[in-house]
Structure formats: C-alpha cells, structure tokens
Amino acid sequence: MVLCPVIGKLQHKRVVLASASPRRQEILSNAGLRFEVVPSRFKEKLHKASFATPYAYAVETAKQKALEVAGRMHQKDLRAPDVVIGADTIVAVGAMILEKPVDKQDAYRMLSRLNGKEHSVFTGVAIVHCCSKDGRLDTEVSEFYEETTVKFSELSEELLWEYINSGEPMDKAGGYGIQALGGMLVEYVHGDFLNVVGFPLNHFCKELARLYYPPRPADLRRVRHDSIPAVDTFENLSDSEAGGADPGQSAKGGRGGEQADGDRSQAPRALDAALNGADSRPRFPTGLLELMDGFKASKVLFTACKLKLFDVLKDQGPLQAVDVARKLSTCAGRTEQLLDVCAALGLLEKTRRGYSNTEVATLHLVSDGEHSLQGVAEYNDAHVWGVFTRLGLAVREGAEQTRGALGAMEEERLSQSRELTLQFMRAKHSLSKLTAHHVATAFDLSRFASACDLGGCTGILARELAQEYPRLQVTVFDLPEVTELSGGFQRGGRQTERIRFVPGDFFKDSLPEADLYVLSRMLQDWPDDKLHKLLSRISSSCKPGGGLLVAEAAAEEEGASQSPRLRTLSAGQPRSPDEHRRLLQRHGFQDVRVARAGDLLCVVLGTRAAP
Numbered sequence: 001m002v003l004c005p006v007i008g009k010l011q012h013k014r015v016v017l018a019s020a021s022p023r024r025q026e027i028l029s030n031a032g033l034r035f036e037v038v039p040s041r042f043k044e045k046l047h048k049a050s051f052a053t054p055y056a057y058a059v060e061t062a063k064q065k066a067l068e069v070a071g072r073m074h075q076k077d078l079r080a081p082d083v084v085i086g087a088d089t090i091v092a093v094g095a096m097i098l099e100k101p102v103d104k105q106d107a108y109r110m111l112s113r114l115n116g117k118e119h120s121v122f123t124g125v126a127i128v129h130c131c132s133k134d135g136r137l138d139t140e141v142s143e144f145y146e147e148t149t150v151k152f153s154e155l156s157e158e159l160l161w162e163y164i165n166s167g168e169p170m171d172k173a174g175g176y177g178i179q180a181l182g183g184m185l186v187e188y189v190h191g192d193f194l195n196v197v198g199f200p201l202n203h204f205c206k207e208l209a210r211l212y213y214p215p216r217p218a219d220l221r222r223v224r225h226d227s228i229p230a231v232d233t234f235e236n237l238s239d240s241e242a243g244g245a246d247p248g249q250s251a252k253g254g255r256g257g258e259q260a261d262g263d264r265s266q267a268p269r270a271l272d273a274a275l276n277g278a279d280s281r282p283r284f285p286t287g288l289l290e291l292m293d294g295f296k297a298s299k300v301l302f303t304a305c306k307l308k309l310f311d312v313l314k315d316q317g318p319l320q321a322v323d324v325a326r327k328l329s330t331c332a333g334r335t336e337q338l339l340d341v342c343a344a345l346g347l348l349e350k351t352r353r354g355y356s357n358t359e360v361a362t363l364h365l366v367s368d369g370e371h372s373l374q375g376v377a378e379y380n381d382a383h384v385w386g387v388f389t390r391l392g393l394a395v396r397e398g399a400e401q402t403r404g405a406l407g408a409m410e411e412e413r414l415s416q417s418r419e420l421t422l423q424f425m426r427a428k429h430s431l432s433k434l435t436a437h438h439v440a441t442a443f444d445l446s447r448f449a450s451a452c453d454l455g456g457c458t459g460i461l462a463r464e465l466a467q468e469y470p471r472l473q474v475t476v477f478d479l480p481e482v483t484e485l486s487g488g489f490q491r492g493g494r495q496t497e498r499i500r501f502v503p504g505d506f507f508k509d510s511l512p513e514a515d516l517y518v519l520s521r522m523l524q525d526w527p528d529d530k531l532h533k534l535l536s537r538i539s540s541s542c543k544p545g546g547g548l549l550v551a552e553a554a555a556e557e558e559g560a561s562q563s564p565r566l567r568t569l570s571a572g573q574p575r576s577p578d579e580h581r582r583l584l585q586r587h588g589f590q591d592v593r594v595a596r597a598g599d600l601l602c603v604v605l606g607t608r609a610a611p
C-alpha cells in the first residue's frame with residue numbers, strides 16, 4: 001500500500017489525537033495510524049473577528065486544541081506524547097463562520113444559510129511534536145488547512161426540519177454531516193471529501209512527507225518549469241521498504257522508528273541539522289534513485305492505458321477497485337495496486353466513492369479525447385520500450401543499432417509491420433496535435449502560396465497551416481505506407497481540399513514543388529550525413545525567395561543540454577538557435593530567424609538565397 005511509508009513514520013511514536021470527533025478517529029485509523037484519543041478541553045471561543053480569514057481561525061483553534069492536550073499530558077506524567085494532532089472544522093459562508101449548532105433553531109439558521117448555495121469547509125490541522133526535557137515541555141508546531149467547496153441543493157423547509165429532527169446536525173460544523181443523511185443535501189463537492197468529514201488526510205500525508213522528507217536545496221534547484229514534472233508519490237518515500245538507507249539516519253540520532261526513545265520527538269530538528277550540512281555523510285541520492293525507478297512509473301502508465309483504465313473511469317467513474325477489475329476482467333487485488341500507484345502518480349484521484357480520472361488523465365489519457373496521448377503511450381510501450389532494451393548492444397556494436405536504440409523511429413518503422421506503422425502514426429499524430437498550432441503560427445507565413453510538409457505523416461501540421469493561411473496549398477510528403485494509412489486520421493473540413501498527400505521517400509524521390517518546405521521534428525532523428533543530404537536536396541528544390549521552416553526540440557542556449565523530457569521526444573542532440581542558423585545558412589538559406597514555439601519547440605525560418 002503506497003501511503004504506508006509516510007504514515008509509517010509515526011508508527012513507533014506515541015501519537016495522540018486531541019479530538020473527540022469519531023469521524024477523525026475513523027479516518028486516521030483507516031489510514032493505518034496507531035494513536036490514543038485524548039479529547040481536548042480547549043474551549044472553542046477564540047474571537048472570530050480578530051482573524052483575517054476563516055481558515056486562520058480554524059488553524060489557531062486546532063493548534064490550541066493540540067497544545068492543551070500536550071500541556072495536560074505533560075503535567076500529568078511529566079512526559080508528553082511524541083506527537084499530538086489537533087483539528088478544527090468550520091463551515092464558512094463568505095466571512096461568516098459556522099461551527100456546531102447549539103440547538104435545533106441554530107441548526108435551522110445554519111442550514112437555511114447554506115440552502116441552494118456554495119460554501120467552504122475549512123479544516124485547520126496542527127501537528128505538535130513534543131519533547132519533555134528537565135521537566136519542561138518543548139513543542140514544535142506545524143500547521144496547515146484545507147478548503148473544500150460544497151454546494152447545497154435548493155431544499156424545502158419541510159426537508160430541512162426533517163433533517164434537523166433526525167438529530168444528525170447537532171455535533172457537526174455547519175449543522176450537517178456529508179458522510180451520512182446530509183449527503184442527500186449536497187449537489188457537488190470540489191476538493192477533498194474527507195476534509196468536509198473532518199480531517200484532510202491527503203494534505204496531512206503531504207505535510208508528514210514535508211516534515212520528514214523536506215526537499216534538499218539541490219532538488220529545489222533541479223525543478224524548473226520545463227523539467228519532468230516531479231512524481232509526487234508517497235511511494236517515493238518508501239526508503240526503508242526499498243532496502244535503501246533512510247535519509248533520516250543521516251541525521252544525528254536518526255529519526256522515526258529508528259530513533260532511541262529519549263530523543264525521537266526531535267525528528268524535524270534533527271532533520272534540519274542534516275539538511276543544513278551538519279553531517280558529513282553523503283546526501284541521500286533521491287534524484288538518482290528516482291531515475292533508477294523511472295521505468296516503473298512509465299510501465300504503470302502504459303499498462304493502465306493498454307487496459308483502457310482511463311476510458312472505463314471516464315465513462316463510469318468513480319469506481320471501487322473491485323468494480324474496475326470486473327469491468328476490465330482483471331485480478332481485483334492487482335488492479336487495486338495498479339489503481340493506487342496511478343493515484344500516487346497523480347493520474348487518478350482516490351476518494352471514498354472510488355477512483356476517478358484526474359484532469360490530466362481526462363485530457364490526455366482517455367483514448368478518444370481531442371488531446372489524447374494514448375498513441376504515444378501505446379507506441380512507447382509496444383516499440384520504444386523494446387528498442388531501449390537493446391541500448392547496450394547498440395552502443396557496443398555501432399551506428400546502425402545505436403540509431404535504432406536511441407529512438408530513430410523513422411528508419412525503424414520502414415522495415416516493420418503495418419500495425420507498427422499505425423502505432424507510430426498514432427503517436428506522431430497525438431504529439432503533433434500539441435505542437436502544430438505553435439509551429440504554424442511561430443512566423444507569418446502568408447507570403448507563401450504553397451508548402452510541402454516533409455514527413456508530414458497524418459497531416460496535422462498541414463491542416464493547421466491550411467487553417468491559418470487561407471490561400472496556402474499544402475502537400476504532405478511521406479512514405480507510401482504512411483500516406484496509404486493517413487486517410488484513417490482525416491476528419492474532413494473545408495481546408496482539406498487544399499491539402500494533398502503525395503507518397504515518396506525524401507532521400508530518393510524528387511520533392512514536390514513548393515514555396516515553403518517544412519520539416520517538423522525530423523532533423524534530430526538523423527545522423528549528420530543523412531541530415532545534410534536531406535537539407536541539400538531541399539535546398540536544390542527550393543526556388544530563390546522560397547523558405548524552409550524547421551521545428552525541433554529546443555535547446556536552452558548555446559551548448560546547453562536538453563531537458564530529459566525533450567530528449568525522450570527525439571533521438572539526437574538538440575541544437576541551439578545559433579546552430580540552427582548555421583545549419584540553414586550552410587545549405588544556402590539566409591535571413592534565418594528563430595522563434596520559440598510553446599514549451600517544447602524551437603522554430604527556424606530561412607529564405608533561399610539566389611544561387
């Protein structure tokens with residue numbers, strides 16, 4: 001179970017939940033946490049108006065609840081628990097804070113306020129680490145809050161009173177319990193459901209992860225807007241299970257379960273010392289280990305796509321693991337594991353009602369979505385995965401294999417089956433959909449009357465060009481086996497009559513006539529000799545004043561290395577803008593201009609000089 005490692009960090013500590021709420025107890029024990037319950041005696045009477053926001057009030061109340069319990073337990077035994085958790089849930093309608101109703105009339109007033117409208121539920125949480133030394137209690141408090149938006153339906157007076165008379169509202173903030181009868185009042189919920197019920201478990205786990213595994217400065221430097229999105233999984237924290245060293249062990253005295261009883265409550269500070277370099281042992285190589293495990297995450301994603309997991313959840317979610325397994329005819333236990341890992345990878349959301357797609361999955365992993373990347377997943381799984389297993393051989397044995405192993409899809413697919421060609425086309429089709437508009441609009445191309453997209457595959461870029469430039473005639477030039485299959489990808493539309501598909505090999509056959517030649521994500525895949533051959537063929541076909549538009553993965557700057565994400569999209573080294581400029585100039589193009597297209601690509605436009 002992927003959440004265990006982070007919750008497990010509290011396993012050998014004496015943990016106290018400073019709350020009488022049976023819901024909080026249930027949520028935390030369901031998550032596998034072992035704790036004692038000592039309800040707080042702190043009276044929830046802070047002056048609401050003195051807080052700038054409703055959540056500031058909830059956080060402060062949570063903190064006071066936890067500190068009261070820590071203080072009382074310390075006084076009683078002269079030894080406080082290691083960790084005390086306090087929470088406070090409030091309902092906020094604008095600036096107005098609703099807590100538990102004092103009587104039925106109060107419940108009625110609250111429910112009437114919520115009727116037919118949206119409101120926010122805030123839960124403030126305080127995690128207090130305690131340390132009793134020389135009869136003194138020392139505490140370190142971490143606090144946070146979570147907000148969930150809830151909308152009530154329009155409810156009749158009769159229904160409100162019926163609900164109030166059920167007795168359910170009385171011990172609940174805002175006068176309702178979403179987890180029981182109150183669920184019938186609710187039209188929708190945005191955010192963490194458990195937060196409404198009384199405890200934001202997900203945020204709590206993240207907070208534990210932050211406390212026990214804070215990012216090192218080196219990691220923070222690594223995360224840039226265009227780097228691989230961090231895989232925010234609790235599984236990453238599963239160091240001890242993975243047999244690796246616990247980063248905490250590099251802290252003086254260790255932490256968590258490995259610590260001696262006497263100073264285990266010092267966990268966060270001990271970690272701090274480690275982070276600030278108080279220890280000379282090497283830093284825990286989190287990034288490296290993530291890299292070593294990266295293939296597992298890819299395989300999980302490919303498997304889920306192949307099983308059509310995201311399609312099933314799109315149509316029928318949220319679903320429990322057993323129901324997903326039934327629909328996919330898969331093993332229930334293994335399916336649950338797959339679902340949990342997908343949730344940890346941010347592809348699925350897991351709530352009490354079951355698993356559902358996250359936004360990114362809905363957008364990119366559902367097969368029939370406009371921006372689906374299923375084709376890329378399918379091709380990488382069916383083909384690139386296998387190619388990469390031969391990387392060692394390729395590097396040892398030379399150029400041809402190396403080209404294949406480094407991802408030269410173009411060449412490899414020639415000798416492969418029709419199904420593989422189709423898979424390749426689906427992958428290229430979906431990636432082109434993401435980039436075509438940026439490529440077509442990076443420069444004003446309206447001076448050209450005709451364009452030829454070399455290796456234009458299913459014609460996505462051609463379509464975009466035709467759409468953008470109403471008088472442009474576009475030729476898609478690609479291998480016969482590709483043009484033959486491209487019909488299956490066409491959607492029709494007015495600009496289709498200005499697009500034609502011509503079969504041919506741009507290394508052998510004469511190129512169709514055009515004012516503008518386009519090479520989108522083609523050059524990087526070829527070794528230098530072929531690259532120059534192709535450019536010189538284009539140069540000879542291009543009339544003076546004609547253009548060459550090249551779109552490639554962007555290198556940051558001269559000599560800068562490419563981010564790993566881009567490297568996966570094409571095989572060779574990316575070129576800097578200057579390198580592109582020189583390359584085009586070498587082949588007789590002048591006035592070379594370079595532009596960025598979206599996050600991924602660099603687009604270069606050159607004009608053919610008179611010979």
Ligand SMILES: Cc1cn([C@@H]2O[C@H](COP(=O)(O)OP(=O)(O)OP(=O)(O)O)[C@@H](O)[C@H]2O)c(=O)[nH]c1=O
Nearest residue numbers: 019020021023088089172173176177178196197198
């Ligand atoms: C909106 C909502 C709230 N609650 C309960 O409302 C109480 C809030 O009051 P609190 O002051 O935060 O907690 P408490 O119950 O007084 O306990 P304590 O922590 O001891 O102060 C908590 O119980 C929550 O579950 C539900 O059970 N379902 C819901 O949909």
